[in-house]
Amino acid sequence: MPAEKADPPTMAELSPAARQLYAYAAERHSFEPAEAAAALGPRAAGALTELATAHLLQRAPGGGPDRWSAVAPRAAAARALAPLTLLVRETHDEMDRLRGRLEALVPEYEAGTAQRDRSGPGRQELETVTDLGTVRALIAELAAACEREVLTSQPGGGRPVGALEDAIGRDEALLARGVRMRTIYQHTARYSQPTVAYVERVAALGAQVRTLDDGLMRMLVFDGHTGLITVPDRAGAALVVREPSVVHFMVSAFERCWLKADPFPATVSREAARSLSDELRQTIVRLLSEGLEDKAIARRLGMSERTCQRHIAEIMRAVGAKSRFQAGYLLSAAPPPPGAADGPGDAVPEPGAVSERGSGAAGS
Structure with missing residues (x-):
């Protein structure tokens, strides 16, 4: 196991004062804190500490202990990432060692499972x-x-x-x-x-x-x-x-x-969302005409019961039904409109956006 190490430092976004001081430092070979304070004000001291911590300022070579100079961002990044790079390398090495120790048992496992399968009752x-x-x-x-x-x-x-x-x-x-x-x-x-x-x-x-x-x-x-x-x-x-x-x-x-x-898109455009909503609404119409309750329809379609009820309310208003029973009867009795592929749901106005129920497979 690699030796324990302190957590690598985290790098927050630079403050406006630090960015201003870095621009000031980049224009000069070196500077003293007093010069920066005179040019940038009292925030210069804190900004200097911030930049030094981020490896963006260093003691100016040959300039004495009070002179500072800017460090190129790529060089600063290399210094800041050095602990993380080492940690990643050691983690990969440990992963390889652990994988090797476990995979050494593959012959025993395969021999055992083959024997189990041949024996019949165990499988x-x-x-x-x-x-x-x-x-x-x-x-x-x-x-x-x-x-x-x-x-x-x-x-x-x-x-x-x-x-x-x-x-x-x-x-x-x-x-x-x-x-x-x-x-x-x-x-x-x-x-x-x-x-x-x-x-x-x-x-x-x-x-x-x-x-x-x-x-x-x-x-x-x-x-x-x-x-x-x-x-x-x-x-x-x-x-x-x-x-x-x-x-x-x-x-x-x-x-x-x-x-x-249909392929799962990286993004859902407005037109695709409308098409999906139409298809879901048509399915709700079909399930409603079959007499399914709100909860069962929501479970079938993977949406919250509240969202399902909102769709059903829109459908009831569209067909002029005063109850779910009446809506189911009207939807099952009405012929599909011209050009409809899946029944009377095509005539229903667009409801609100669909929201998912957020359930998942057991054990998957």
Whole structure:
């Protein structure tokens, strides 16, 4: 282990007085504090200390202890970053040592799992894992062993910050190894800034991300042979699927959703936001006509119940309904307007912006 070191110094934004003194110093070979105070006023003393701490001023060579001169910004940066550079180098060395110690156990692990798989009863084709910590550990294990592709389907709008922080390191390591990654979110995830930031990071490494309005199931599939799906009404639980026919069904379901999904953009323009809002509204109309309650519709579309209720209120006003029941009846009975692809929702005026519900996958 590298020896403990003090935390590297942090560099705050320079004050206006410090920037003024630096400009003064850059115009001269050297200066004394009294000269700076006479030119810049009483703030010069504090600014001198600030610049010296930032390595932007140094004692003038051969000028005596009271004379100072400016340091080039790049040279100052090199001095300020030296402790961090050393810390990063030592951290990388320790990471390599730790990885080597752990990877030395790979032969034992592979031999043991091969024996377990040959023995039959030890390998369950369907296994329910009820502890969230165990689910996350299993996902980390499957990700570390993944060689070709991981498929992820994440309904529920924007994902929680904690889930994204757990996933980013694992996913970046996968992509760095050349593993292909495809992910489907719901459209409402585009309005979640943490989710957008996560997507930008993994997309820069080659991940593909798309969004869909409805119809997703929460699942992960690794290399087309091991899948995880959530267990209804059991928070944090997952069903581990190794049965080839079931995994094949999961992959086929993902591929059908993938073909219908839209690329996740880095930014959402006004026109794209309006288009997404129209599509979400049409889906709300369909679910409302099917008799679903507000809470169920919100959960299906990955938005807050309050946002869903606001959409429904706009739809009710548009069709002249006084109750949800009447709105559902009118929407299911009315023929779609000319040119509408998904029913009467096309005739509904534009409601407010969509807000995501912020739920995430258990263990993902």
